[in-house]
Amino acid sequence: MIEAKNLTKRYGAKVAVHDLSFTVEPGRVTGFLGPNGAGKSTTMRMLLGLDRPTSGEARIAGHHYSRLPAPMRTVGALLEARAVHTGRSARNHLLCLAQTQGLPAKRVDEVLELVGLTDVAGRRAQGFSLGMGQRLGIAAAVLGDPEVLILDEPVNGLDPEGVVWIRQLMQRFAAGGRTVFVSSHLMNEMAVTADHLIVIGRGRLIADCSTEEFIERSTDKTVVVRSPDAERLTGVLSGEGGKVTAADDGALSVANLEAARIGELAAAEGLVLHELTPRRGSLEDAFMELTRDTVEYGTSAAAAPAGQAAVPAKEETR
Amino acid sequence: MTAAPADAAPPSVPGAGARRPGFGALLLAEWTKIRTVQSTLWSLVLLVLLHLGFTGLLAAVFAAQWDSMNEGDRAMIGEDPAGFFLGAGLSYSQLTVCVLGVLLIASEYSTGMIRSSLLAVPTRLPMLWAKAVVFAALVLVLGVVVSFGSFFLGSAILGDRLPVGLGDPGVLRAVFGGGLYLAMLGLFSLAIGAIVRHTAGAITGVIAFVLVLSPLASLLPGSLGDYVHGYLPSVAGMAITAAVPSDDAVLSPWAGYGVFALWTAALLAAAAYLLKRRDA
Numbered sequence: 001m002i003e004a005k006n007l008t009k010r011y012g013a014k015v016a017v018h019d020l021s022f023t024v025e026p027g028r029v030t031g032f033l034g035p036n037g038a039g040k041s042t043t044m045r046m047l048l049g050l051d052r053p054t055s056g057e058a059r060i061a062g063h064h065y066s067r068l069p070a071p072m073r074t075v076g077a078l079l080e081a082r083a084v085h086t087g088r089s090a091r092n093h094l095l096c097l098a099q100t101q102g103l104p105a106k107r108v109d110e111v112l113e114l115v116g117l118t119d120v121a122g123r124r125a126q127g128f129s130l131g132m133g134q135r136l137g138i139a140a141a142v143l144g145d146p147e148v149l150i151l152d153e154p155v156n157g158l159d160p161e162g163v164v165w166i167r168q169l170m171q172r173f174a175a176g177g178r179t180v181f182v183s184s185h186l187m188n189e190m191a192v193t194a195d196h197l198i199v200i201g202r203g204r205l206i207a208d209c210s211t212e213e214f215i216e217r218s219t220d221k222t223v224v225v226r227s228p229d230a231e232r233l234t235g236v237l238s239g240e241g242g243k244v245t246a247a248d249d250g251a252l253s254v255a256n257l258e259a260a261r262i263g264e265l266a267a268a269e270g271l272v273l274h275e276l277t278p279r280r281g282s283l284e285d286a287f288m289e290l291t292r293d294t295v296e297y298g299t300s301a302a303a304a305p306a307g308q309a310a311v312p313a314k315e316e317t318r
Numbered sequence: 319m320t321a322a323p324a325d326a327a328p329p330s331v332p333g334a335g336a337r338r339p340g341f342g343a344l345l346l347a348e349w350t351k352i353r354t355v356q357s358t359l360w361s362l363v364l365l366v367l368l369h370l371g372f373t374g375l376l377a378a379v380f381a382a383q384w385d386s387m388n389e390g391d392r393a394m395i396g397e398d399p400a401g402f403f404l405g406a407g408l409s410y411s412q413l414t415v416c417v418l419g420v421l422l423i424a425s426e427y428s429t430g431m432i433r434s435s436l437l438a439v440p441t442r443l444p445m446l447w448a449k450a451v452v453f454a455a456l457v458l459v460l461g462v463v464v465s466f467g468s469f470f471l472g473s474a475i476l477g478d479r480l481p482v483g484l485g486d487p488g489v490l491r492a493v494f495g496g497g498l499y500l501a502m503l504g505l506f507s508l509a510i511g512a513i514v515r516h517t518a519g520a521i522t523g524v525i526a527f528v529l530v531l532s533p534l535a536s537l538l539p540g541s542l543g544d545y546v547h548g549y550l551p552s553v554a555g556m557a558i559t560a561a562v563p564s565d566d567a568v569l570s571p572w573a574g575y576g577v578f579a580l581w582t583a584a585l586l587a588a589a590a591y592l593l594k595r596r597d598a
Contacts, residue, residue: 049440050433051597066440069338077437085355085431092354093434099347100438100445102339140434 001026002047002148002181006056009042009203016042017203019056024181024198026147029174031194031211032183035291039203040183041080044152047181048077060148070101076141080152080183082133083140086126090117090136093125094143101144111139130157138166148179155189167193187287191215201291215280223259225252225266226275233271240265251275344439344448352422352452361418365500366464369411373468376406377475384479399480400489401560403472404465404496408559411464412552415457415500416524419507422453424517436598443590446512450505450586458501465496465559488561488571495558495571502555502578503528509585513592528552544568551581 002024009017017039024030034040045051047058049065057064061074068074084093094108112118115135120128125136134157141149149170155163170193174180184190190197190211197214199207207214227233230252234244242257254262259278266273352358380387380395395402423446426432439445469489473482484490507524514520527550535547547553548568557567557574569577 045597048437050436052595068440071440072438079430079433081430081433083430083433083437085351085425085429087355087357087425087429088351088431089354092350096347096350096354097434097438099343099350100339102337102343 001061001179002150003059004043004047004056005058007043007046007053007058008055009039009046009051010054015203017046017053017200020200020203020205021056022198022205022208024179025196026179027174027177028195029170029180029182029193030196030198031190032181032198032200033187033190033287034183034185034200034206036185038185038200038291040185040200041152042203043200044077044079044150044181044183047150048075048079050079070144072097072101072140072146073103073144074146075148075150076144076146077149078134078137078141078151078154080156082137084125084133084136087124089122089124090128090139091121093136094139097140098143103144107143111143114142115139131159131162134158134166135162138169142169146178149173149181151180151182153183153185155184155186163189199287199290206290221255222279223254223257223262224275224277224279225254225262225273226250227252227266227271227273229271232269233266233273236265236269236271237262253279341444341448344444345452347438348445348448348452351449352456355425357421357425358418361414361421362460365411365414365418365460366467368414369407369464369468370471371407372410373403373407373472374475377403377472381476381479396480397564398560398562399473399476399482400469400486400492401562403469403476404492404559405556406472407464407468408496408499408556412500412503412528413525415461415504416507416528417521418457419453419504420511420514420517420520420524422449423508423511424515424520427515428517432598442593446586446590446593450508453504453508454501457504458497460497461500462494462497465493468496469493482561486561491571492559492561495575498575499555499559499578502575502582503552506551506578506582506585509582509589512589513585548574549577551578554578554581 004020004022007017007020008015020039020043032040032043042051046053047060047065060068065071065075088096091108091112094111095105098105098108109118109121112121115138117132117135117139120132125133128136134154138151138154141151151166151170154166154170158166167189170180170182174195182190182193194211197207197209197211198205199214209217225233225237230246230250234246234252237244237252237254237257240257240261242262243255245253245255247253257265259276263273263276384392426435435445436442469484473480482489484493506527507520510524510527511517511520514523529552532547532550532553535550535553536543538546544566545568554569554574555578557563557569558571560567560571563571567574
């Protein structure tokens with residue numbers, strides 16, 4: 001379990017994280033979403049005691065990270081930035097970390113095997129690809145067989161096989177009753193990995209809900225309908241409260257009506273349908289919509305004052 | 319590259335079986351860190367080569383020139399041959415200790431390793447102390463060995479003209495002092511590396527202290543210059559490598575070493591304070 005309470009981090013005049021509170025529960029994968037620069041890494045670094053919060057506090061398993069007796073045996077962390085001396089071999093990197101936690105050297109070989117780096121364990125880390133570097137970081141994270149995993153952008157640089165592997169690793173950890181907190185700016189990856197989402201933009205909380213609910217409440221549901229008699233159908237559907245827009249290719253996009261209801265109405269009127277397809281916005285769309293006003297490095301400057309940026313965005317898209 | 323399936327071992331109870339590992343575990347970890355990067359090996363090899371090389375070179379030059387040297391010069395070396403042998407080597411070999419001391423911590427910042435180190439030891443200071451102890455011990459042992467080497471090499475080359483033995487007053491202290499000086503210099507450099515956190519900047523800082531400040535201070539007029547010069551870290555520290563303190567020495571050997579230790583302690587304290595306070 002991870003608890004963040006009113007976490008705030010300021011760098012001079014710039015607020016990186018503002019009054020952020022959330023709880024990450026065990027037994028499920030919790031995704032930490034936000035555009036680049038939203039404050040995800042800063043938040044994770046505060047959870048791990050690397051950055052000192054300007055105010056507020058963070059607890060893991062009930063303690064400040066620095067109070068954990070052998071921290072890597074409770075919390076495994078993968079940071080976004082590399083955290084390996086490039087002149088040291090993978091095995092020696094893990095060995096010196098294991099020694100600080102009183103872990104036996106054979107645990108190093110176990111995690112090397114687990115992440116698939118056994119064959120290159122003696123090679124210096126400077127020759128590692130991005131993906132190998134990520135695997136080494138994950139090996140360090142699971143070294144102490146921790147109860148809590150905190151992973152910052154773990155799929156960065158991984159090949160498709162690696163992406164599936166890390167996804168399964170996280171899901172098995174969660175299934176075993178452990179806590180998994182994983183950040184990403186890739187919505188679609190989170191849609192298939194995370195059970196729960198904490199979404200932030202510009203250091204503020206935007207959403208804290210299940211992945212399903214997040215998609216549900218933040219995307220428009222529409223139904224694509226084709227009919228040889230589009231004009232009459234439009235009239236019928238509009239009469240029932242549907243919002244109909246005609247596309248160039250003759251298809252109709254209908255909002256506010258379920259596909260089944262549209263079919264029934266068409267049948268009642270004796271109208272022929274050539275297509276009846278429910279469409280739902282992707283998580284990507286939902287995310288773009290929600291964070292549109294909170295993108296830190298957006299192409300068009302977000303004009304909303306910082307204090308109001310996040311909340312209205314959420315309301316508009318309901 | 320194939321990976322074994324993700325292991326789903328049963329979750330461990332919070333903190334179960336996890337006692338805080340003692341300082342010994344951190345010493346072992348820091349020893350692993352220092353022995354597993356190549357810069358350590360190269361720096362230490364260079365330390366030995368420079369130390370013995372320059373002692374040998376200067377001794378050989380003086381031996382060759384001996385007959386054509388004037389009395390004043392002969393007397394200057396003759397006063398303290400042991401100090402001359404040690405000083406000849408140390409003046410150059412000390413630079414490798416400066417560089418290695420800085421690298422030990424600054425390279426953790428430049429590579430990002432510091433984040434792993436601090437995740438492992440979030441109370442932070444024990445990590446710094448363990449690093450300091452391991453490094454100082456390593457340099458002390460090697461420094462004493464190489465000082466003995468330098469002494470014997472020098473006396474083998476110049477011994478017939480400048481007879482000197484380990485039993486002569488102050489000589490043994492000076493030879494051990496060579497190791498003590500290097501060990502303290504290592505800590506001094508480590509502290510500056512920890513404060514500055516950038517390799518190039520920190521090395522420049524240490525070299526400035528060791529090489530640049532001392533000639534500058536000697537330019538100050540009168541006795542003020544002598545005092546400032548005498549209390550500079552490397553000048554004060556080097557006093558311990560003189561078997562026979564020269565007449566113009568401001569501090570006695572042990573007092574000088576004490577002053578150097580105070581400089582180092584102050585810098586280590588600043589490094590500790592900043593390490594605890596700053597974001598990593």
